[in-house]
Amino acid sequence: MRGMGSIKRKLNLMTAKFLEVPQDVILDLPRLTLIGNRQLYIENHRGVLHFSSDLLRLAVGQGELQVAGKELIMRTILTEEVFIEGIIDDIKFINNDKG
DSSP, X not given: OHHHHHHHHHHHHHHHHHHTOOHHHHTTOOEEEEETTTEEEEESOOXXXXXXXXXXXXXXXXXEEEEEEEEEEEEEEOSSEEEEEEEEXXXXXXXXXXX
């Protein structure tokens, strides 16, 4: 049913444009705000999968978000928001969407 997921995604995208709603809201995407390589604010996550001083793994709508670095500290964690500080070396989105 690959076509069905693609059609739904396109319909959601058109709806977002028509209603002038941010795409991250309609498409269930994470929103990242990076300040240099020292601070990262992530909205719209679905939970912390792993956290250590060198790796943060978050569940997101269609997969997983990985943040690698050094001396990472989680300053704030709320239901759908995370704020981390440290030396951020890499941010990777792993898509688990099969369709």
